[in-house]
Amino acid sequence: MTSKTNGSRVIPYNMLAECVSTTYELVQRIVPEPEMNVLRTGLKYLEPTLIDCIQKADEGLPIIGHHFAFPAEYLYAFDCVPICIEATSYLLAALLPDGSEKYYDLITHWGHPYHTCSSQKGVMGMVLDDLFQFDVITTPTAPCDNTYASYPFFEYEGIPLVLTDMPFLKEEKSYEYFAEQIEMGLDEIGKIIGQEPNYEKLKKCLQIENETLKIELELYELRKAVPCPVESMMSPMSAAAQVFMAGRQEKLDFYKEIYEVVKRNYKRKETPLEEERIRSVWPYMVVFFDLALCEWVDRELGMSILLDIFSYNFYNEIDTSSKDKMLYGMAKKAMDFPMIKQSIEFYEDFLSYFVEMTRDYKADCAIFTSHLGCKQFGSIPQILREALRDELGIPMLIVDIDVGDKRFASIKTVKDKIRMFTNTLL
Amino acid sequence: MNLVNDAFLEIANSIENKYIKFWQDSDKKVIGYYCTYIPEELIHAAGILPYRVRATGHDTTELGDILMVRFTCSFVRASLDLALRGGFDFFDGFLICNSCDHSRRMYELFDMKVFNREGFNKKVPRFYISVPHIISEEGFGWFKQEVEELKEELENAYGVKITDSNLKNSISVYNENRKLLREIHKIRILDNPKLTGADALQISVANTSVPKEVANQELKKILTKLKASEGIKNHKKRIMVVGSLIDDLNFINLIENTGGLVVSDFLCFGTRNFVDDVETNGNPLEKITKRTYFRMSCPRMMDDHENRLKFLKKEIDSAKIDGVILQRINNCDLHGCDNMLFEHDLKDLEIPAMNIDREYVQADLNRLQTRIEAFLEMI
Ligand code: SF4
Ligand code: SF4
Numbered sequence: 001m002t003s004k005t006n007g008s009r010v011i012p013y014n015m016l017a018e019c020v021s022t023t024y025e026l027v028q029r030i031v032p033e034p035e036m037n038v039l040r041t042g043l044k045y046l047e048p049t050l051i052d053c054i055q056k057a058d059e060g061l062p063i064i065g066h067h068f069a070f071p072a073e074y075l076y077a078f079d080c081v082p083i084c085i086e087a088t089s090y091l092l093a094a095l096l097p098d099g100s101e102k103y104y105d106l107i108t109h110w111g112h113p114y115h116t117c118s119s120q121k122g123v124m125g126m127v128l129d130d131l132f133q134f135d136v137i138t139t140p141t142a143p144c145d146n147t148y149a150s151y152p153f154f155e156y157e158g159i160p161l162v163l164t165d166m167p168f169l170k171e172e173k174s175y176e177y178f179a180e181q182i183e184m185g186l187d188e189i190g191k192i193i194g195q196e197p198n199y200e201k202l203k204k205c206l207q208i209e210n211e212t213l214k215i216e217l218e219l220y221e222l223r224k225a226v227p228c229p230v231e232s233m234m235s236p237m238s239a240a241a242q243v244f245m246a247g248r249q250e251k252l253d254f255y256k257e258i259y260e261v262v263k264r265n266y267k268r269k270e271t272p273l274e275e276e277r278i279r280s281v282w283p284y285m286v287v288f289f290d291l292a293l294c295e296w297v298d299r300e301l302g303m304s305i306l307l308d309i310f311s312y313n314f315y316n317e318i319d320t321s322s323k324d325k326m327l328y329g330m331a332k333k334a335m336d337f338p339m340i341k342q343s344i345e346f347y348e349d350f351l352s353y354f355v356e357m358t359r360d361y362k363a364d365c366a367i368f369t370s371h372l373g374c375k376q377f378g379s380i381p382q383i384l385r386e387a388l389r390d391e392l393g394i395p396m397l398i399v400d401i402d403v404g405d406k407r408f409a410s411i412k413t414v415k416d417k418i419r420m421f422t423n424t425l426l
Numbered sequence: 427m428n429l430v431n432d433a434f435l436e437i438a439n440s441i442e443n444k445y446i447k448f449w450q451d452s453d454k455k456v457i458g459y460y461c462t463y464i465p466e467e468l469i470h471a472a473g474i475l476p477y478r479v480r481a482t483g484h485d486t487t488e489l490g491d492i493l494m495v496r497f498t499c500s501f502v503r504a505s506l507d508l509a510l511r512g513g514f515d516f517f518d519g520f521l522i523c524n525s526c527d528h529s530r531r532m533y534e535l536f537d538m539k540v541f542n543r544e545g546f547n548k549k550v551p552r553f554y555i556s557v558p559h560i561i562s563e564e565g566f567g568w569f570k571q572e573v574e575e576l577k578e579e580l581e582n583a584y585g586v587k588i589t590d591s592n593l594k595n596s597i598s599v600y601n602e603n604r605k606l607l608r609e610i611h612k613i614r615i616l617d618n619p620k621l622t623g624a625d626a627l628q629i630s631v632a633n634t635s636v637p638k639e640v641a642n643q644e645l646k647k648i649l650t651k652l653k654a655s656e657g658i659k660n661h662k663k664r665i666m667v668v669g670s671l672i673d674d675l676n677f678i679n680l681i682e683n684t685g686g687l688v689v690s691d692f693l694c695f696g697t698r699n700f701v702d703d704v705e706t707n708g709n710p711l712e713k714i715t716k717r718t719y720f721r722m723s724c725p726r727m728m729d730d731h732e733n734r735l736k737f738l739k740k741e742i743d744s745a746k747i748d749g750v751i752l753q754r755i756n757n758c759d760l761h762g763c764d765n766m767l768f769e770h771d772l773k774d775l776e777i778p779a780m781n782i783d784r785e786y787v788q789a790d791l792n793r794l795q796t797r798i799e800a801f802l803e804m805i
Contacts, residue, residue, distance in 0.1 A: 111769050111781065113754065113762035115497055141559030141728055145527045148559055148728040149763035156731075156767055163729055165565055168524040168556040177568055184564075347534040370495050375759065376527035378498035379535055400495070 009133035010057045010081065012088055012126050017050040019095035034261065036295065037272070038230075041257050042237035045250040057081045062193040063132065065123070065154070067139035067147060069340045070164065070185075073205040073247025074330055075138075077186055077197035083132065085139075087243040089122020090288040093404045094236065099289050103129065104405055112153070117146035117373025118404035124150065127157055134159045136192045138185060140166040140178075140334065143343030144376045162188045168344050170335050178331035179324075203320045205247030206330070210317040215255040217313075222266050223306050224361050227276035229265030232294040232305035234258070235286045239310035242338075277302035278422055281363040283354055283384060283396075284309050285339075285371060288403045290411040301422050306361045310338045343376045350380065351387045359392055365425055366396035367418065371403045397421040429625045429651070434644040438631035439483060441513055445636040449475050455518035455584060460505075460532060461525035462694050462724055463557045465573050467600050467704065467714045469521070470638065471592035472580045476521075478634040479514065479532075480673040480695075481505040485787050493535055494528075497757050501671055501786035502528040509540040519583065521553040521576075525726050526760055551583045557719070560729045566719055573715045593710035599638045600704065606645040607633065607700035610652065615689050615745035618657030623667070623678045623688025630695045631673055662687040663802050666747045668738065669765055670755040671695065676788045681751065684795055685802050690745040692738060698722050701737070725764035734764065735771050742777060749778040749805040751798070756783050778805040 008014050024043035027036055056079075057063055064075050068086045075082040093099030103125025104118055110128060112121060126132055137154045139147055141163060155161040164181040167174045186197040216238075223230050245251035265271065278301065286308045287293045297303045315336040318329030335344060342350050358366060366388055368381050385396040399417050402408035429435055437443045446456060456475045469476040481504040489510040490503035508514065520541070522533040533554055541550045555572045558565030577588055610629060613620040621629075629648065633641045665686040672678065673695050678688055691697055704710075704717040722737060723730040742750065750772055752765035765781050772779040780801040784794060 111766035113759065113766070113783070115757045116759045116762065145726075145759040148726060149759040152728060152731050152767060153763070156770070161729075163560050165558045165560045165562070165568075167558065167568060168530075169554075173571070174556075177564070180564065347531070370497075372497050373759075374527075375498050375757065376531070378495045378528065379493055379531040381495060382493050383535075383538060398495075400497075 008054065008057065009063055010054060010083065011131040012092060012123075013050055013054050013057070013083070016088070016091055016095065017047065017054060019092075020047050020050060023095060034272075036231075036233070037261055038233040038237050038258060039291070039295075041254055042233075042240060045254040046240065046244060049245050049248060049250045053081045053083075062135040062195075064189065064193070065132070065134045065137035065159070067151070068243050069140050069142050069147070069166070069334065069337060070138055071246055071330070071334055071337065072243060073209055074182065074186070074202065074334075075189075076205040076247045077199060077202040078190065078193060078195050080193065080195075082246075083123075083134070084243045085123040085137070086119035087240065088126075089119050090404050091240060091244070092122060093118070093289045094291045099406065100125070100404065101407065112150070115372060116150060117144070117371070118402050119373065120146055120150040122404070124153055127154065127159070136160045136162060136189055138162040138164070138189060140164045140181075142166040143340045144374060146373050146375075160192050162192070166335060166340075166344065170341070170345060174335065175328060175331045178335060179327040182330055182334070183327050199323050199326065203326065206318045206320050206326060208247055208249060208252050210320075212252050212255050213313070213315070213317055215252075215259050219255070219259060219262060220307070220312065222262050223311075225266050225269075226279070226362055227269070227271035227273065228279065228304040228306055229262045229271060230304070231272045232286075232298050232303075233291070235282070235305050235308040235311050236288060236291055236294060242310065271304070273298045273302055273304060275302045276304050278365060278425055279304055279306055279361065279363045281306050281354075281358050281361055281366050282308040282369065283366055283380075284369050284374075284377065285403050287369065287401065287411070287414060289406045293411060293414065296415065297418070301419065303422060306363055307357065309342070312357065313338055314341060347380055347383065351384060354384065355387050355391050358388060358394060363394065365394055365421070367421070368396055368398045369401045369403055370398050371401060372408055373402070395421075395425070429621065429628075429648065432648065434632050434648065435625065435628040436632075437635050438628040441480070441482065441484075441508070442516060443635055445640050446475065446477070446516060449637060450516065450518075456516060457519035457521050457553075458514055458517040459521040460529040461523055462698065462721075463523050463525055463718060463726070464521060464555070465576070465714050465718045467593065467596040468573065468577060468588065468711065469580070470599065471588045471596040472584060472586050473592075474519070474580070474584065475637055477517070479505050480631065480634075481508050481786070482631065482674040484508045484513070487787060493539060494531075499526070499528040499670075499755050499757050499786070501673075501755050502532065504786050506532065506535060506540075509536060510543070512546075514540070515546065515548070517550055518548075519551050519553065521555070523555045523557045525557070525724075526758070528757075553579055553583075557726075559726060561720060561723065561727055566716070569719045570712065570715050573711065573718070577711065590710050593714065594706075597704045597706060597710055597714065599642065601706070602642055603633065603638050603645070604700040604703055606642060606649060609649055610645065611690075611697065611700070613649075613652055616657060617746070618659055619687065619689050620652040620655050620657050622658065622682055623665070623691070624675050624682055626688070626691075627672065627675065627678050627695065630699065634695070658687065663748045663805055664689045664746055666690045666692065666738075666742060666745065666750045667696075667753065668692040668750060668768065669753040669761040670758045677753070677784065677794075680791065680795060681798055684798050686749075686798070690741050690747060692734070692741070694724060697741070698724065725760040731764060731767055735768065738768065738772075739775070747777070749780070749801060751801070752779055752781040754783050755786050
């Protein structure tokens with residue numbers, strides 16, 4: 001890790017790059033191949049991505065903060081450094097021993113309610129600590145109250161805030177409306193940073209995303225195999241890849257490399273687990289403050305995580321043949337993005353497709369991490385549990401958690417609950 | 427002047443009342459709804475009584491807790507609980523918008539668990555409108571279409587025709603209602619206020635629970651009574667209450683019994699409801715939509731904190747406020763964060779403010795009382 005943090009406008013990225021690089025080095029040195037392949041491959045591509053961002057920030061490119069619901073690749077219409085507010089908080093939470101806690105505490109002391117989402121808290125605290133020098137921040141008005149409630153803080157701190165209004169409910173008119181909002185949003189960002197949005201440049205990134213999507217879809221199919229040929233670590237890693245490497249060659253390369261290994265496992269009917277004893281689906285998120293949980297479920301419990309909310313994507317490839325088609329496809333993709341889709345539609349759809357997927361993936365159980373921040377999901381766990389039980393006879397464990405802050409429910413508590421639950425299944 | 431035992435104010439203490447019964451006995455419908463961003467005049471123009479969901483007096487969330495996790499708003503859990511026990515069986519329709527993450531999910535839960543529960547056989551149509559989270563011309567265009575669609579849905583569901591003349595009549599009834607509430611507010615903020623915060627809240631809550639024609643008659647009577655009264659003379663600390671929904675007297679009483687007098691507020695059952703009117707010229711549906719959308723916002727509108735602050739400052743000035751109590755129901759992210767910014771804004775302006783959290787079903791009265799006492803002593 002070469003870049004100096006002194007004078008950096010993206011100090012948390014320096015911290016992240018440092019962590020990623022040491023963790024990668026450690027895995028390379030002490031874990032024999034092919035073990036922990038997903039983590040190894042993820043870190044391998046994450047490192048140059050972060051370093052590139054740091055260098056570009058050092059060169060003076062504008063720093064654009066964005067909500068994960070505004071896909072990062074759309075910002076590559078500009079020469080800029082996109083920083084995802086939510087993913088930065090959580091990747092630090094995953095890689096640093098005390099995660100983003102210092103920053104959560106800073107913003108909590110400033111008055112941010114304890115029950116809001118830790119995904120925003122981290123970077124809010126970092127802004128109070130002057131660790132990021134954003135030129136502008138953008139977010140759609142989705143997926144949750146935390147977004148509407150927390151982002152005005154950035155404006156209060158003097159950072160220009162560009163909002164794109166994402167309507168509830170996906171219908172044709174919603175896509176058209178949001179496409180216009182994206183175009184207006186990009187124009188507004190352009191004015192703030194003194195650049196015109198470059199749709200040719202954006203097109204290339206969308207094409208990379210289209211390529212990646214094909215592989216992702218194949219991977220979803222392969223994950224249905226018994227035994228599952230994919231490590232559970234794929235869930236958090238694909239979330240990281242989706243956000244940090246969006247629109248970049250590194251993302252495509254990451255998926256290509258993973259795909260080769262998974263395909264080989266599949267052909268040989270092999271699983272990275274010693275023995276797959278339980279197949280689980282996680283309707284919501286995995287735990288971000290301790291990535292090792294995914295490795296633990298594989299190794300200790302013989303339980304594969306077949307899917308979590310970030311690993312079921314329903315968006316279509318974006319038609320890049322004209323600017324209007326691109327914008328329309330971008331709107332559709334953003335509204336179908338994991339977690340966004342489920343937050344802007346009624347539960348009826350979520351219940352039916354999740355039950356279908358659980359059947360399709362031949363899962364034995366579901367584990368729902370009920371995240372403190374996500375009030376829009378606060379009334380799903382019980383009705384989902386009933387639906388899975390009544391329609392498939394499958395039990396669902398509900399774990400109350402803050403996915404980014406171990407002080408709400410520690411990893412030991414989480415593991416104990418999962419272990420007790422799985423004991424009842426075996 | 428004391429409004430204790432005023433029959434109209436009593437309406438605020440129960441969910442149903444004789445006016446609703448009378449209304450339904452004459453074969454007319456009631457639509458229940460959550461939240462402020464509902465074009466009430468449109469429902470009224472359909473000959474239907476719009477009824478804002480509340481849970482006044484309901485002090486348990488037990489059944490609601492089974493369906494909603496504990497880190498959701500206890501007001502919404504209490505209202506769901508009440509619904510599961512049949513408290514809203516009198517609804518003939520149910521309307522929701524995407525106001526906050528807690529209440530908007532009632533669209534699904536009422537359908538699956540309340541109106542579909544065993545033994546309940548009434549068909550209750552449900553309606554949904556999607557409200558933009560920012561205030562812009564484009565957003566208005568979107569919302570206008572949503573309200574037009576709602577009009578059609580209401581007409582189809584209840585076999586009615588909503589004409590421009592119906593709409594104009596509703597506008598005038600609702601504008602008169604807001605005017606009366608503003609007049610009451612004017613005498614609430616006098617040096618010797620003519621009514622307490624508890625009275626004001628009861629008036630406001632009762633006002634949402636009866637046909638507006640009835641409310642207008644009653645408000646006129648109350649206004650006459652109040653105008654003739656002496657006003658409150660003992661000089662207590664003048665307080666403004668801001669934040670999450672308050673639909674019962676517990677919290678206001680706590681302040682007023684501790685030595686404060688709530689002379690103004692920034693609440694959805696309060697000032698926010700009556701500050702703006704519908705314009706009376708032009709296309710009536712468009713004007714109703716305009717007022718609903720561009721009205722004094724709540725924090726669900728993401729880009730309007732500045733305006734809300736402007737209102738607060740003006741009100742603090744005209745109501746001669748000594749201190750502001752910023753409160754939120756636990757887990758209410760919208761008001762929690764807006765209050766966080768208000769706290770800093772008010773500190774910069776050197777206006778005393780306290781920021782507290784509470785539960786809808788009030789359990790920790792001692793803690794709250796101690797904090798409020800300390801605040802009142804300090805200002
Ligand atoms: S994790 Fe939930 S609460 Fe947090 S930003 Fe995402 S949707 Fe909102
Ligand atoms: S108090 Fe807050 S969380 Fe509760 S219904 Fe109102 S806006 Fe929603």
